[in-house]
Amino acid sequence: MKKTLAEGDAAPDFTLNDKDGTPVSLSGYRGRWVVLYFYPRDNTSGCTTEAKDFSALLPAFTKKDAVIIGISADSETSHAKFITKHELTVTLLSDPEHQALEAYGVWQKKKMAGREYMGIIRTSFLIDPQGIIRQVWNKVKVKAHAEAVHETLCQLS
Template sequence: MADWVEEGKKAPAFTLTADDGSKVRLSELAGSPVVLYFYPRDNTPGCTREACAFRDAKAELKKLGAVVLGVSTDSIESHVKFRDKYELNFPLLVDEDHKVAEKYGAWREKNMYGKKSMGIQRSTFLIDAQGKVAKVWKRVQVDGHDEKVLAALKSLE
């Protein structure tokens, strides 16, 4: 199990397929801050609240020049339904083999009601315009998380 990517380190490169079928490469986003957030599952209560909070913060995120990317192990079909149902205005990326989640340390052992399993731990990585990890939030609490991300983005300016 990989350790969390540390603040100040170069963000691990990745190329993932987005909900619209396009390829998203971290290297192509250089020059813009990136909010890369990992979430467990489409259409679950916490994940829906988190996605909708980022959706609703779009204007402020855009003002700060930030790109938001949501990542889970769900299929492209699942992402499309989730995106359309909640009118999400940022790409949802498919990491079905959880390789990118592993690179960032977001693929963890989880303990649900005494049953251990591997899965994505809700976490967010703020990557600055130079491609370095500026901030890491592990075990994210959904409510108010978008405000913490916006505050961290403002501190990059």
């Protein structure tokens, strides 16, 4: 099983489509801080809370010249509906081929009710303007997570 990346590692580049089918590359944000968060599924309670919390704090992140990008394996159409339904302001990218999910080591074996399956481990990365991972949050608990990420950004930037 591939380990997730660690602080000090170069953040792997990727190009994935946003809700409109527009390709977005991590390298396009070089020179800015990037909050990259991986989440299991659109419209589930934890994922909705996380996306709404990051959206609510987006102005504070923007003041620190940071962007927020969420990635799941959901389709562009699913992301578009999720964004509209919850008035989200963060960028959501679709990774149905698991390109970034695997590069960041968050596509892993999970267990629930005695069955094993592959899925996304909720993980966040804070990437500095040079493309280096400065902080990793593994197996994220959603409550107050967006605030903790913002606090860390404020300390490091």
